Amino acid sequence: QVQLVQSGAEVKKPGASVRVSCTASGFIFATYLIPWVRQAPGQGLEWMGWVTTDNRSTNYAENFRGRVTMTTDLSTNTAFMELRSLRSDDTAIYYCARQWSLNNFDPWGQGTLVTVSS
Amino acid sequence: QSALTQPASVSGSPGQSITISCTGTSSDIGGYDSVSWYQHHPGKAPKLMIFDVTNRPSGVSNRFSGSKSGNTASLTISGLQAEDEANYYCSSYSTSVTVVFGGGTKVTVL
Numbered sequence: 001q002v003q004l005v006q007s008g009a010e011v012k013k014p015g016a017s018v019r020v021s022c023t024a025s026g027f028i029f030a031t032y033l034i035p036w037v038r039q040a041p042g043q044g045l046e047w048m049g050w051v052t053t054d055n056r057s058t059n060y061a062e063n064f065r066g067r068v069t070m071t072t073d074l075s076t077n078t079a080f081m082e083l084r085s086l087r088s089d090d091t092a093i094y095y096c097a098r099q100w101s102l103n104n105f106d107p108w109g110q111g112t113l114v115t116v117s118s
Numbered sequence: 119q120s121a122l123t124q125p126a127s128v129s130g131s132p133g134q135s136i137t138i139s140c141t142g143t144s145s146d147i148g149g150y151d152s153v154s155w156y157q158h159h160p161g162k163a164p165k166l167m168i169f170d171v172t173n174r175p176s177g178v179s180n181r182f183s184g185s186k187s188g189n190t191a192s193l194t195i196s197g198l199q200a201e202d203e204a205n206y207y208c209s210s211y212s213t214s215v216t217v218v219f220g221g222g223t224k225v226t227v228l
Binding site: 035037044045046047059061095101102103104105106107108109110111 | 154164165169
């Protein structure tokens with residue numbers, strides 16, 4: 001069964017960093033991209049970027065450049081997304097997915113709620 | 119403000135057909151045959167319903183179909199069912215090797 005399982009909910013203070021993990025199973029991890037997408041409360045989906053599973057390449061959305069780092073660990077089939085200098089408007093559900101072709105995300109992880117609050 | 123424009127809501131009665139539009143530019147929808155549609159029930163993971171404009175993944179009902187004309191893509195749901203009530207998002211590959219999403223459309227089954 002192809003699936004992505006994400007780490008649990010996080011509560012962080014403004015200015016802190018958060019690291020979300022995404023562990024894959026049921027497919028050959030090394031042959032896909034792993035994108036990250038977030039959804040703030042009451043808002044739509046926002047693409048954050050992607051990382052190649054060999055860690056050789058990343059592509060971040062302009063809104064997140066300088067604050068986000070996406071990495072993978074082939075030995076554990078796990079992808080990570082670290083977001084720094086958190087603000088209250090970073091409160092959102094963060095999703096990883098398996099990307100194939102230019103723009104096809106399937107399946108998605110279950111989502112990780114990150115709450116930023118003082 | 120989302121890069122792709124979708125109507126905020128669309129509704130229909132059971133058995134009817136509805137169409138959701140998704141408007142972009144020549145830098146995204148109009149420039150690539152790479153439009154996807156996702157169904158999202160609150161609290162669950164989004165689900166891919168249409169990829170590469172017109173294709174359905176295995177297991178997705180043939181009541182869902184996609185199309186594109188110029189800078190606008192569309193998702194049609196025929197034979198509307200109660201279980202189709204959800205939020206639907208379009209996305210497109212875009213220049214600069216990025217992906218853009220629409221703002222989402224809430225589908226209500228009356």
